[in-house]
Amino acid sequence: SAVISQKPSRDICQRGTSLTIQCQVDSQVTMMFWYRQQPGQSLTLIATANQGSEATYESGFVIDKFPISRPNLTFSTLTVSNMSPEDSSIYLCSVMGPGAETQYFGPGTRLLVL
Amino acid sequence: QKEVEQNSGPLSVPEGAIASLNCTYSDRGSQSFFWYRQYSGKSPELIMSIYSNGDKEDGRFTAQLNKASQYVSLLIRDSQPSDSATYLCASSGAGSYQLTFGKGTKLSVIP
Numbered sequence: 001s002a003v004i005s006q007k008p009s010r011d012i013c014q015r016g017t018s019l020t021i022q023c024q025v026d027s028q029v030t031m032m033f034w035y036r037q038q039p040g041q042s043l044t045l046i047a048t049a050n051q052g053s054e055a056t057y058e059s060g061f062v063i064d065k066f067p068i069s070r071p072n073l074t075f076s077t078l079t080v081s082n083m084s085p086e087d088s089s090i091y092l093c094s095v096m097g098p099g100a101e102t103q104y105f106g107p108g109t110r111l112l113v114l
Numbered sequence: 115q116k117e118v119e120q121n122s123g124p125l126s127v128p129e130g131a132i133a134s135l136n137c138t139y140s141d142r143g144s145q146s147f148f149w150y151r152q153y154s155g156k157s158p159e160l161i162m163s164i165y166s167n168g169d170k171e172d173g174r175f176t177a178q179l180n181k182a183s184q185y186v187s188l189l190i191r192d193s194q195p196s197d198s199a200t201y202l203c204a205s206s207g208a209g210s211y212q213l214t215f216g217k218g219t220k221l222s223v224i225p
Binding site for chain 2: 001031033041042043044045048058090092096101102103104105106107108
């Protein structure tokens, strides 16, 4: 499976500010996704990061709050904008494995908003 | 709305026993099913995938799928303390890459 890295691994931010999370893969992948895992909860898909076009957002998530970039097949960013304490979560990127049957997750970014 | 349901646990089993984790799903169009293991403070790690009715075995792990009953299970034989983690069940529909996750079952293997 691909090796996935995320930066930063964790951060503490003040409300009203924005944080950009980076996801880097060691090989070209077609599909990249961004998930959120709130404390004690399961994973919720935020959006599919599309290379060369706008991301596809799931119900309840909007581009103004979670802008996503995907400049190439190995890299994506997720920005959490105008943060509030409710945005405190783990944010994970994932990629489709070879054969496009399974998803593999990066190590996650642990965000605390004060 | 697509839903994946799991018993949140915790499920406690003694070392060496069989741990049985269960999952049901609401969307009859779901085609692919996955079990992820998530250690505390870590990201989910894929353990098993299953696409057809029946059993699929990989080492100490066996996934079982019954599409008629909309039921997926994971059996862990000879459970070890290192198996203590939260196990997430996920599904995806035909032609879709989007995963719907359950809330996970916390497993504790007692030495």
